[in-house]
Amino acid sequence: MQPAAARAVVRRARDQDLDRLVELFAEVAAEGRWIGAELPLDRERRRRHFSEAMYDERAVLLVAEVDGRIVGQLDMELARYGVADLGMLVAPGWRGQGLGTALLRAGIDWARGAGAHKVALQVWPHNQAAIALYEKLGFQREGLLRRHYRRRNGELWDAVVMGLLL
Numbered sequence: 001m002q003p004a005a006a007r008a009v010v011r012r013a014r015d016q017d018l019d020r021l022v023e024l025f026a027e028v029a030a031e032g033r034w035i036g037a038e039l040p041l042d043r044e045r046r047r048r049h050f051s052e053a054m055y056d057e058r059a060v061l062l063v064a065e066v067d068g069r070i071v072g073q074l075d076m077e078l079a080r081y082g083v084a085d086l087g088m089l090v091a092p093g094w095r096g097q098g099l100g101t102a103l104l105r106a107g108i109d110w111a112r113g114a115g116a117h118k119v120a121l122q123v124w125p126h127n128q129a130a131i132a133l134y135e136k137l138g139f140q141r142e143g144l145l146r147r148h149y150r151r152r153n154g155e156l157w158d159a160v161v162m163g164l165l166l
């Protein structure tokens with residue numbers, strides 16, 4: 001069988017994707033170590049966020065679909081000052097097969113088209129796979145937020161600030 005990226009379709013999310021998108025987000029939040037969100041997830045709030053991103057012309061919500069199943073997602077929101085803030089994830093079991101690369105390339109294209117001058121994000125310092133993906137596509141490390149985010153277990157985590165000038 002072809003690798004996942006070759007079989008993947010990257011497209012804009014639709015209303016009928018919302019349930020799956022929330023489920024996928026919860027699955028990655030449950031891992032507890034890659035994204036900011038932790039369990040228990042406020043599913044209604046997340047659903048609203050995704051839904052708004054679909055209809056806001058200053059935002060985009062993209063999905064990566066393989067064989068009819070959504071296994072990755074990227075969202076961006078363009079601030080008034082021209083910076084597009086990025087969040088993304090790929091389902092466990094589907095990582096390392098080029099889907100993140102495909103999603104991020106499409107996201108960067110959207111940001112360019114939307115008139116952004118920069119794409120920005122924050123990532124945990126231990127998230128080697130994400131940092132490698134961002135650096136592969138030209139993002140640079142711009143700084144470190146020290147002991148910035150309080151986790152539900154009380155730990156204070158650093159975050160790396162990264163950016164791509166378009």
Ligand SMILES: CC(C)(COP(=O)(O)OP(=O)(O)OC[C@H]1O[C@@H](n2cnc3c(N)ncnc32)[C@H](O)[C@@H]1OP(=O)(O)O)[C@@H](O)C(=O)NCCC(=O)NCCS
Binds near residue numbers: 099124128
């Ligand atoms: C980060 C993430 C989106 C990357 O998606 P992916 O589909 O695994 O990425 P790709 O397969 O396209 O790999 C992209 C690059 O990342 C690097 N990479 C991938 N997996 C890696 C790993 N386990 N360790 C180190 N580098 C890795 C490689 O440089 C790879 O490029 P290459 O294959 O051309 O060498 C995915 O790992 C993920 O969803 N993680 C959990 C959620 C998350 O961390 N989201 C981002 C929060 S800031």
